[in-house]
Amino acid sequence: MNVPVSIKEVAAHAGVSVATVSNVLNRPEIVASTTRDRVNAAISELGFVRNESARQLRAGRSRTLGLVVLDVANPFFTDLARGVEDEANKAGLAVILCNSDDQERKENRYLDLLEEHRVQGVLITPVVSGGTRLARLQRRGTPVVLVDSRSPSRGQCSVAVDDVLGGDIAVSHLLAAGHERIAYVGGPASIRQVADRYEGALRAMDRAGLPPGHLQLIRVEALNVASGQRAGRQVAALPSGERPTAVFASNDLIALGLLQEMTRHRIRVPEDVSIIGYDDIDFAAAAAVPLTSVRQPRQQLGHTAARLLLEEAEDGEAHQHRQVIFEPELVVRESTTLL
Amino acid sequence: MNVPVSIKEVAAHAGVSVATVSNVLNRPEIVASTTRDRVNAAISELGFVRNESARQLRAGRSRTLGLVVLDVANPFFTDLARGVEDEANKAGLAVILCNSDDQERKENRYLDLLEEHRVQGVLITPVVSGGTRLARLQRRGTPVVLVDSRSPSRGQCSVAVDDVLGGDIAVSHLLAAGHERIAYVGGPASIRQVADRYEGALRAMDRAGLPPGHLQLIRVEALNVASGQRAGRQVAALPSGERPTAVFASNDLIALGLLQEMTRHRIRVPEDVSIIGYDDIDFAAAAAVPLTSVRQPRQQLGHTAARLLLEEAEDGEAHQHRQVIFEPELVVRESTTLL
DNA sequence: TGCCTGGCTTGATACGTTTTAATCCGCAGC
DNA sequence: GCTGCGGATTAAAACGTATCAAGCCAGGCA
Numbered sequence: 001m002n003v004p005v006s007i008k009e010v011a012a013h014a015g016v017s018v019a020t021v022s023n024v025l026n027r028p029e030i031v032a033s034t035t036r037d038r039v040n041a042a043i044s045e046l047g048f049v050r051n052e053s054a055r056q057l058r059a060g061r062s063r064t065l066g067l068v069v070l071d072v073a074n075p076f077f078t079d080l081a082r083g084v085e086d087e088a089n090k091a092g093l094a095v096i097l098c099n100s101d102d103q104e105r106k107e108n109r110y111l112d113l114l115e116e117h118r119v120q121g122v123l124i125t126p127v128v129s130g131g132t133r134l135a136r137l138q139r140r141g142t143p144v145v146l147v148d149s150r151s152p153s154r155g156q157c158s159v160a161v162d163d164v165l166g167g168d169i170a171v172s173h174l175l176a177a178g179h180e181r182i183a184y185v186g187g188p189a190s191i192r193q194v195a196d197r198y199e200g201a202l203r204a205m206d207r208a209g210l211p212p213g214h215l216q217l218i219r220v221e222a223l224n225v226a227s228g229q230r231a232g233r234q235v236a237a238l239p240s241g242e243r244p245t246a247v248f249a250s251n252d253l254i255a256l257g258l259l260q261e262m263t264r265h266r267i268r269v270p271e272d273v274s275i276i277g278y279d280d281i282d283f284a285a286a287a288a289v290p291l292t293s294v295r296q297p298r299q300q301l302g303h304t305a306a307r308l309l310l311e312e313a314e315d316g317e318a319h320q321h322r323q324v325i326f327e328p329e330l331v332v333r334e335s336t337t338l339l
Numbered sequence: 340m341n342v343p344v345s346i347k348e349v350a351a352h353a354g355v356s357v358a359t360v361s362n363v364l365n366r367p368e369i370v371a372s373t374t375r376d377r378v379n380a381a382i383s384e385l386g387f388v389r390n391e392s393a394r395q396l397r398a399g400r401s402r403t404l405g406l407v408v409l410d411v412a413n414p415f416f417t418d419l420a421r422g423v424e425d426e427a428n429k430a431g432l433a434v435i436l437c438n439s440d441d442q443e444r445k446e447n448r449y450l451d452l453l454e455e456h457r458v459q460g461v462l463i464t465p466v467v468s469g470g471t472r473l474a475r476l477q478r479r480g481t482p483v484v485l486v487d488s489r490s491p492s493r494g495q496c497s498v499a500v501d502d503v504l505g506g507d508i509a510v511s512h513l514l515a516a517g518h519e520r521i522a523y524v525g526g527p528a529s530i531r532q533v534a535d536r537y538e539g540a541l542r543a544m545d546r547a548g549l550p551p552g553h554l555q556l557i558r559v560e561a562l563n564v565a566s567g568q569r570a571g572r573q574v575a576a577l578p579s580g581e582r583p584t585a586v587f588a589s590n591d592l593i594a595l596g597l598l599q600e601m602t603r604h605r606i607r608v609p610e611d612v613s614i615i616g617y618d619d620i621d622f623a624a625a626a627a628v629p630l631t632s633v634r635q636p637r638q639q640l641g642h643t644a645a646r647l648l649l650e651e652a653e654d655g656e657a658h659q660h661r662q663v664i665f666e667p668e669l670v671v672r673e674s675t676t677l678l
Numbered sequence: 679t680g681c682c683t684g685g686c687t688t689g690a691t692a693c694g695t696t697t698t699a700a701t702c703c704g705c706a707g708c
Numbered sequence: 709g710c711t712g713c714g715g716a717t718t719a720a721a722a723c724g725t726a727t728c729a730a731g732c733c734a735g736g737c738a
Contacts, residue, residue, distance in 0.1 A: 002480040002656075004457070006694055017718045022696055032716060047479060052455040053395035054694035057723050062392060072420065073621070078411050085438065094452055097436045099424065113433055116391040118343070140386060141341040225625040256625050263627045282412070286564040286595050288602045288627030317341075345724055356688045361726055371686060393724035396693050 005046045014042035066114035068098045068124040075281040083302020091310055100127055108133050121309040123147050143312040147305045159305040159324045163193050166294045166328035167200020170248045170276050173330055175208050178339035179246040183216040185231045186250045187223045194250050228257020236265040252277040252284045255291055274336040290333035297326050344385045353381035403433045405453035407463040411438045414620040422641020430649055439466055447472050460648040462486050482651040486644045498644040498663045502532050505633045505667035506539020509587050509615050512669055514547050517678035518585040522555040524570045525589045526562040533589050567596020575604040591616040591623045594630055613675040629672035636665050
């Protein structure tokens with residue numbers, strides 16, 4: 001039983017033609033019930049399993065879709081993936097999850113692979129924004145939806161969260177609590193999310209009548225816990241008179257790193273320093289000092305992106321590209337307090 | 340350019356036969372260099388992309404492999420997936436990552452899907468151990484490697500970590516630090532990992548001359564942060580004379596939940612209660628009190644599993660199944676201390 | 679000149695499925 | 709008895725690729 005059985009053998013075994021077997025599989029209602037039963041019996045007796053490759057070849061396109069993320073280890077992306085998966089499953093599609101690891105080379109390799117698989121479409125948070133490979137893929141007819149990144153050209157669908165607003169919300173919360181000496185810990189400026197949140201932070205400062213220079217900027221080289229720790233050591237090293245009373249971290253991983261370093265240096269959170277993160281990943285609530293954070297609708301982001309993609313795959317040429325933008329939401333926990 | 344171009348059009352454009360084009364793609368060395376150049380020119384000019392479905396149909400099997408995990412949101416599994424991915428990529432294979440979510444129904448659905456895709460093999464941490472669907476899949480010729488779970492029957496390859504030893508190591512560490520009132524927070528007993536770590540813990544107690552009843556057992560219903568918090572509330576509710584001086588959590592997510600709850604109740608870690616986790620996920624080191632934990636070689640687990648699978652896919656009938664067992668390793672940080 | 683050799687190239691076939699158009703057959707209506 | 713109809717079935721073609729056996733041709737040898 002080591003060699004898979006084909007529709008042909010099922011047909012022979014049931015004494016019908018292959019077309020009938022195929023009909024039983026795809027439009028059971030048009031075949032007479034006695035024949036149907038006979039075919040089904042043959043199928044389970046022989047252990048027949050459809051060959052997806054053959055179906056795809058015939059259909060001209062596959063029943064899968066590609067999702068390319070920057071970092072599978074970041075809970076933000078696994079939650080997003082979860083949303084995509086739900087929606088895809090509902091439509092009977094499988095998801096190929098690819099991890100570009102922030103490297104353009106890996107991203108390109110995966111895009112090639114997905115194109116060879118003739119996926120119905122690609123959901124991607126691109127490493128760089130003007131990628132030629134991605135444009136080419138799309139030009140050749142594969143629907144592409146940008147995830148957590150806005151389309152510059154309106155030539156494609158995209159799903160994102162308003163990060164400027166998010167930055168504004170975060171800093172407004174700190175200002176409302178009486179903080180004025182505030183620092184922003186941002187990753188590489190090339191990452192749009194980082195830049196937007198900074199812009200939002202400045203907007204909030206401005207509205208409060210504070211000059212932009214007033215917001216202290218601490219740069220880190222990546223959006224992970226280790227970088228947050230390094231930033232934390234910088235903050236801890238400041239004399240307490242110059243130390244910010246509140247820190248806005250550009251994501252929760254950074255915030256967790258900061259928090260750990262504060263604790264290690266016996267700087268109390270939130271009494272000495274308030275910390276606010278971004279994303280509201282599950283670990284944020286579970287931190288030793290539960291993190292105040294700006295929540296992004298992660299799963300919904302995934303849902304929506306997948307739905308847009310399916311829509312586009314359905315509509316074909318007639319498709320109207322859409323740019324969906326969600327609003328983030330403040331979640332107050334214990335890591336921030338009144339000054 | 341919306342309809343993909345096939346090998347046939349490339350052939351026409353280059354003035355050769357389809358066989359030659361195929362040769363250029365698969366065995367370039369056997370075709371004359373001038374022809375090769377002409378074909379390559381045609382390929383890039385027309386924007387030809389191989390059709391993977393057709394290749395697979397012809398080859399009889401796909402160039403992908405399936406990985407089914409219990410919980411993508413658990414960093415243990417994403418790290419493992421990373422290891423699998425590395426190894427698979429090296430062999431030119433893509434990975435379909437499936438999330439069974441601890442539900443047998445979803446697991447079965449994914450197994451069907453993978454079989455229809457004619458994957459080269461399946462790597463799986465099964466929801467239940469005696470699954471008939473899995474056995475059937477294997478009987479029909481798809482190589483299966485059990486991941487983080489030992490094969491009961493030796494009828495298949497498996498990769499696991501010695502969890503009994505891990506439990507022993509954890510509790511021995513606590514005993515050596517002078518703790519005697521120790522609690523074990525375990526998930527559902529049906530999960531092998533949970534049971535094995537418990538057994539190891541008892542073994543260490545026994546060696547130290549302590550009766551099994553001495554190890555306090557706290558059951559939780561799942562291996563996640565929320566369950567850890569619930570366990571933490573139980574522990575905090577005990578009068579301090581009866582409260583364990585050390586807690587061994589069956590994984591890091593539980594330990595993080597415990598830690599948070601201790602902090603909330605002003606029970607100091609490690610001064611009042613030592614906590615040791617299991618897995619050593621990245622968040623363990625980044626917790627506000629960096630967690631002592633029992634490290635599993637997660638990526639290596641993935642590497643090895645993938646390699647075993649590829650071996651089996653290669654060897655065919657002649658394959659000798661292997662059971663690989665890794666040893667866990669103690670990582671001491673700040674959440675445990677001398678009594 | 680005829681034959682062989684070896685390097686390249688190619689025609690034909692198969693992989694497993696779906697779908698279209700055609701066929702078959704029993705039966706009602708005239 | 710013939711026609712037409714409609715439901716059930718089927719033969720055949722197509723999807724794009726890889727491979728095998730066969731073919732072609734230039735050049736070397738007898």
